Amino acid sequence: MLCEGKPTPNNSSPLPPPIDSRRVSCASPLCSAAHSSAPPADLCAAARCPLEDIETESCASHACPPLYYAYGDGSLVAHLRRGRVGLAASMAVENFTFACAHTALAEPVGVAGFGRGPLSLPAQLSPALSGRFSYCLVAHSFHADRLIRPSPLILGRSPDAARLGPAETDFVYTPLLHNPKHLYFYSVALEAVSVGTRRIQARRELGYVDHAGNGGMVVDSGTTFTMLPNETYARVAEEFARSMAAARFVRAEHAEAQTGLTPCYYYAASDRDAIRAVPPMALHFRGNAAVALPRKNYFMGFKSESGKDVGCLMLMNGGDASGDADGGGGPAGTLGNFQQQGFEVLYDVDAGRVGFARRRCTDLWDTLSRR
Structure with missing residues (x-):
């Protein structure tokens, strides 16, 4: 978050770090x-801790070096701090760790991390919020007047769906x-x-992660379209094209x-017979978890540049590579947010x-807003 030496919205004096927070040590696992x-040892050396103190692990008084963070088209440089955060009148989290930015380019006021690491927001709120x-x-829309509700986020979500009203599934x-x-x-x-009616087996790499971090499918709310390895994508697209031709x-x-x-086809979303003729699609995950996708999640109708109504398969070919250029590992596929709508x-x-x-999702938002 922007909190150190940054001007306030009304351009008054810069914001200081939160009073009840303190710097994180270079020796901290965080x-x-x-x-x-x-x-x-490397971090404490960067923090200018004397060599003899590094050797004896006596650098606790030296602050964690600044960190560089990039997300989307923006980036920031920040110091790591920790302090008490109040969540509600009767709930607070001690030693909550956050990055206090003093330099930022094209970044919003703050970015919340929801990964599986120890610094993520869910990890730090556990066990207070599980x-x-x-x-x-909510559904993607290119029309501002149709965006009538935001997408709800629930921290500490109970798996008992009945708590939030009747569920469709x-x-x-x-x-x-x-x-x-x-x-x-x-x-x-x-x-x-x-x-x-045809079940297409996914490539083996989509079913496991090796010691180098390659493989598996990442569930990602920040990536737009689902990406599949070339072979799996080609077989899915081929079967979809065969069904559409039929x-x-x-x-x-x-x-x-x-x-x-x-593939893309001439298609009018107002034609109910055409809608019913589009073949259904489902993703099958380990544990007999079958996720049947709504048609709009994988086949979207729109007007082409020529003004004609068309519809396209909204999946992407992720290529054959499974790993970063530096050999650091990477997913074999990604489940994008377009396929997660609804x-x-x-x-x-x-x-x-x-x-x-x-x-x-709009009904879920309304239910939460009334609580």
Whole structure:
């Protein structure tokens, strides 16, 4: 968050760090976590702790070095601090750790981390709010007047859906995979994708994470479209195209060239018969967790540049590579937020699982607002 030497919104005097907070030590495991698991000795050396104190592990009085953080198109430089945070009149978290930024470019006032690391917001609020949280993403819309409700975020979410009113479906759960290289990823095992009546087996890499951190499917609210390895994507797209051709949809190749999406077809969203002819699609995760996608989550209709109504498969080819350029490991696939629309996604970290349930996210927001 921007809190150190930054001007207030009315351009008055700069904001000081919170009075009841203090710097985190370079020897703290939290400092190491903020610096990509760098050894405390290296961090304390950067903090100018004398060599003899580094050798005797006596650098506790030296502050954690500034950290650089980039997200989206913005970035910031911050110091790590910790202090007491009040959540409600009767609830507070002691030693809450946060980054106090003194330099930022194109960043919002603050960014909340929801990964699996020790510095994430859910991890620090546990056990006060348990190790669970969920969100429910309202439908994507390019029309501002249709954005009538925000997407609800629930901290300390109970898996008992009845607490928040009637649910369209119960949660289906799939276990989280351990990623030894990227501990903050929410990785799950994708076993298959169904298109119509055909079940297409996913590539083996989507079902496990190796010692280098390669593999698995990451559930990610920040990535727009689901990405599949080339072979799996090609088989899904081929079966989808076969089913669409059998239903006598006409291919819109000009829309494919314009959008980079494929396959695309001439399609009017107002045509109920056409809607029913689009083959259903489901994602099958480990643990018999079948997630049937609404059609709008994988096949979206819009007007092309020529003014014609078309619809395209909203999945992306993620290529063959599974890993970073530096060999640091990477996911084999990503479950993007477009495919998560209309689902409450529950991250039950304590139980090591992720749950999916169909919801009317606007109704869920209204229910929460009345509590």
